[in-house]
Amino acid sequence: MLSRIRNIGPGALVTAAFIGPGTVTTSTLAGASFGYTLLWAVLFATVATMVLQEMSARLGVVTQKGLGETLVEVLRTSFWRWPMIVLIGLALYLGNSAYEAGNLSGAALGLAALTGDSEGSFVLSVGAIAALAAGLLWVGSYRHIERVLVGLVVVMALAFxxxxxxxxxxxxxxxxxxxxxxxxxxxxxxxxxxxxTTVVPYNLFLHAAAAKRRWPSPESLSDARADTAIAIGLGGLITILIVSTAAASMFAAGLSVESAGDMATQLEPLFGSYSKYLLGAGLFAAGLSSAITAPLATAYAMTEILPIATGSKRAMHRAVALSVVAIGAALALAGIKPITIILTAQFANGLLLPIIAVFLLFAMNQKAVLGRYANGVLTNTAGAAVVLVAAILGLRLVLRAAESTEWLGITSPL
Structure with missing residues (x-):
């Protein structure tokens, strides 16, 4: 067991991606507004993530291809090939650019909790964090980036x-x-x-691409599954800790909170300065880790689904990743409230999830590609249940939005 924990890898990328400022902020608001009532949603999301990410990792290990590559190959003669490419490309590129703005803003809020908040320091922090993320994406190999993200996940876990x-x-x-x-x-x-914020659609592309680099053959599937279960289980535990901390401190005391940054500040008079610094460190690590993984996943997906010559893929990979960082930084500095950016990205993710998950289930049932490693009845049932629940919740939310323009202000004092 200890050897598996020491060798944790691609699963940590997934955890580093979904434990970002969006998770910290959304979980904080869930606990502050509703106490412990919504913890079941975190548990469901964690199990759902394990189900879908196991499929993604299995796809990468068995086929030695990413999710985008597999879909393009399976649909190469189908009418749906280009609509699929356009839908995935726009959703991931535009969605992750907005996501990146939330990541950079969240990391900057973490620094502000540690050093003191001011408009000038926020601008400098966003610029510095964007430059750090861009530098790692430019010069870092996959293994270097993986080690950095594993370290940040450990920092988050200890802090929370x-x-x-x-x-x-x-x-x-x-x-x-x-x-x-x-x-x-x-x-x-x-x-x-x-x-x-937990079952992140772009992670399905990121995990398959990372798994094929880490494990070269189906004989390594047990290691890939253990990596997925341990890392995502840790991520779910972190999310439960954040919701519970907000419930115990904010909800129980009747205090309002607008962001995780506010939570860090409001914890100080209740529990001393250590809480402020611990939460600030966790928020900074969450923001930086997701600021690396969102551009990385977008780059993997775009280079997989677009018809790019093999020799040009590395240059295209860098260009896509760095452009996501640049657009995210611009949005973060555009004067939009960080919490608005963060929660909008989480909401969009929740609506996009059923679509991307259906693409994954379609790919995982291609016996011509996966052979005996294709999905069985049990795995398909679990995956279909995740898609169904996510689709029902998303549809209910859309219908409610159509009925009322005031629902956005109900869940939290934004």
Whole structure:
């Protein structure tokens, strides 16, 4: 077991991607607004992520191709090939650029919690973090980037575990929240956002691309599955800790919170300065890790689905990754409230998830490509359940939006 933990790899990229500022902010608002009630959504999202990411990793290990490559190959003579390329390309490129803005803003908020907040420091922080992410993407090999992200995941885990221990949540209420599904009045948007911030569509492309680089043959599938379960399980635990910390501190005390940055500040008079610094460190690590993985996943996906000559793929990979960082930095500095950017990205993710998951299930049922490693009845049932639940929640949210223009203000004091 210890050897598997020491060799954790592609799964950590997935965890580093979904434990970003969006997760910290959405989880904070969930706990501050609804206490422990929505923890079941985190548990569902964690299990759903394991189900879908295991498929993605299996695809990469068995075929030695990414998800985008496989879809293009399977649909090469189909009418749906180019509509699929356009849909995936636009959704990932535009969505991840907005996501990147939230990542950079969140990392800057983490620094602000550590050093003191000011408009000037926010601008400098966003610029510095964007430059750091761009530098790692430009010069770092996959293995170097992987090591950096594993380190950041460890920092996040330690920071949020320590903060959880300080606030001492109600374990009985925590258990009920995990096991008893309920959607309180005004909680639907937050449920969709919690799922969208955990089951991240672009991670399906990132994981397949990373897994094929780490494991060269199907004989390594057990290692790939263990890596997925351990890393994503840790990510789910971190999210549960964040929701529970906000429930114990903000909800229990009747305090309002607009962002995770505000939570860091408001924890200080309740539990001392250590909470502020721990949460700030966790938010910074979350922002930086996701600021690397969002451009990386976009670059993998775009170079896989577009007809690019092999010799030009590395240059295209860099160009796509760096352009996502640049657009994200521009959006982060455009004067839009960071929390608005972050929550909009989570909401969009929740609506996009069923579409990308259907593409994944389609690819995983191609026996001509995967042979005996194609999905069986049990895996297809689990995957279909994830798609169905995500689609129902997303549809309910769209219908509610059509009925009312006031729903956006219900879940949190934005």
């Amino acid at each position: 575990v320590a903060t959880f221990a300080i606030v001492r949540p109600d374990l009985g209420a925590l258990g009920r929240g995990l096991l008893v599904p309920a959607i309180p009045e005004g909680g639907l948007l937050t449920v969709v956002a919690l799922i969208g």
